[in-house]
Amino acid sequence: xxxxxxxxxxxxxxxxxxxxxxxxxxxxxxxxxxxxxxxxxxxxxxxxxxxxxxxxxxxxxxxxxxxxxxxxxxxxxxxxxxxxxxxxxxxxxxxxxxxxxxxxxxxxxxxxxxxxxxxxxxxxxxxxxxxxxxxxxxxxxxxxxxxxxxxxxxxxxxxxxxxxxxxxxxxxxxxxxxxxxxxxxxxxxxxxxxxxxx
Amino acid sequence: xxxxxxxxxxxxxxxxxxxxxxxxxxxxxxxxxxxxxxxxxxxxxxxxxxxxxxxxxxxxxxxxxxxxxxxxxxxxxxxxxxxxxxxxxxxxxxxxxxxxxxxxxxxxxxxxxxxxxxxxxxxxxxxxxxxxxxxxxxxxxxxxxxxxxxxxxxxxxxxxxxxxxxxxxxxxxxxxxxxxxxxxxxxxxxxxxxxxxx
Numbered sequence: 001x002x003x004x005x006x007x008x009x010x011x012x013x014x015x016x017x018x019x020x021x022x023x024x025x026x027x028x029x030x031x032x033x034x035x036x037x038x039x040x041x042x043x044x045x046x047x048x049x050x051x052x053x054x055x056x057x058x059x060x061x062x063x064x065x066x067x068x069x070x071x072x073x074x075x076x077x078x079x080x081x082x083x084x085x086x087x088x089x090x091x092x093x094x095x096x097x098x099x100x101x102x103x104x105x106x107x108x109x110x111x112x113x114x115x116x117x118x119x120x121x122x123x124x125x126x127x128x129x130x131x132x133x134x135x136x137x138x139x140x141x142x143x144x145x146x147x148x149x150x151x152x153x154x155x156x157x158x159x160x161x162x163x164x165x166x167x168x169x170x171x172x173x174x175x176x177x178x179x180x181x182x183x184x185x186x187x188x189x190x191x192x193x194x195x196x197x198x
Numbered sequence: 199x200x201x202x203x204x205x206x207x208x209x210x211x212x213x214x215x216x217x218x219x220x221x222x223x224x225x226x227x228x229x230x231x232x233x234x235x236x237x238x239x240x241x242x243x244x245x246x247x248x249x250x251x252x253x254x255x256x257x258x259x260x261x262x263x264x265x266x267x268x269x270x271x272x273x274x275x276x277x278x279x280x281x282x283x284x285x286x287x288x289x290x291x292x293x294x295x296x297x298x299x300x301x302x303x304x305x306x307x308x309x310x311x312x313x314x315x316x317x318x319x320x321x322x323x324x325x326x327x328x329x330x331x332x333x334x335x336x337x338x339x340x341x342x343x344x345x346x347x348x349x350x351x352x353x354x355x356x357x358x359x360x361x362x363x364x365x366x367x368x369x370x371x372x373x374x375x376x377x378x379x380x381x382x383x384x385x386x387x388x389x390x391x392x393x394x395x396x
Binding site for chain 2: 034037038086107110114115117142145151152153155156159160163165166167172173189193195
């Protein structure tokens with residue numbers, strides 16, 4: 001047994017970090033399966049991660065808290081864009097969202113949103129802890145655009161966020177964006193589909 | 199036994215229509231459950247509908263054909279809008295889509311799209327037989343708008359369809375549209391979010 005494989009209860013951190021990583025990955029693997037939220041239980045996560053149930057309960061009071069934590073880990077942080085122009089910022093955000101679509105765990109999010117009716121509290125926590133901070137980054141870009149006169153003064157920020165996120169999401173799951181897609185979406189969003197002066 | 203409850207093999211139609219309705223409903227009930235596509239089997243549908251498996255196989259060669267047929271039955275037909283103006287037509291379509299969100303079977307569609315990676319052939323048939331005819335109605339409204347000069351001459355029709363459908367879908371599943379939502383989406387889509395001349 002090498003040094004790193006020894007139980008190191010006192011030093012603790014590396015081992016507990018490995019356990020946490022295994023628990024989060026087991027949760028996401030189970031959540032990505034076809035049974036979705038219904039297939040995740042503390043028992044199943046413990047078995048898959050190779051840890052005892054107590055190790056999980058020490059950190060997360062219940063399955064819902066564990067799932068919301070794991071979903072937060074699976075999303076790339078929505079990095080504040082550079083702030084040069086609204087168009088440039090939206091393109092940066094669109095490319096981040098595009099890259100995420102190809103990640104292994106995209107199906108987890110789908111299952112949680114699809115399970116909203118059956119697991120409303122889990123869905124509400126997911127919205128609040130994982131989705132809302134990301135939407136706030138997008139909202140901030142639009143808000144600054146309105147303030148600087150780049151966007152319409154009467155823009156409804158929520159409609160703007162839905163239009164940006166919803167358009168990018170309206171594709172076959174996990175299919176990568178085609179070349180030029182982010183630009184086409186952002187430019188159509190900015191100019192609108194109506195003829196000028198029509 | 200009353201007359202209508204008798205087996206009427208020769209006259210046939212009313213009884214076979216009842217059986218078909220029961221089979222379609224059983225399929226949608228199973229598909230709407232958390233296990234989604236994985237929970238639908240000819241055995242389970244037969245048991246739930248109270249018919250023999252042969253009755254199902256007589257009509258549908260396999261589970262995929264049955265699911266695609268049932269999904270087609272569950273969507274309201276996308277009625278060709280009246281054609282007065284693009285704005286009016288898009289509002290009509292948006293209200294149809296909004297009304298559908300509250301239907302019992304919304305979850306079925308979510309499960310089939312979420313299962314795209316696992317059941318790619320089913321997803322492809324669903325896209326082709328159920329979704330594509332609906333998108334073609336929307337595409338037709340946009341195409342006529344371009345021809346009549348109401349929409350930008352350089353509009354990418356596919357981006358336009360994604361923007362319309364995706365924005366409307368970017369809400370909590372089954373949550374009804376708030377008052378004025380269809381108008382806000384259609385008007386933002388037409389005018390764009392960018393300041394005029396910015």
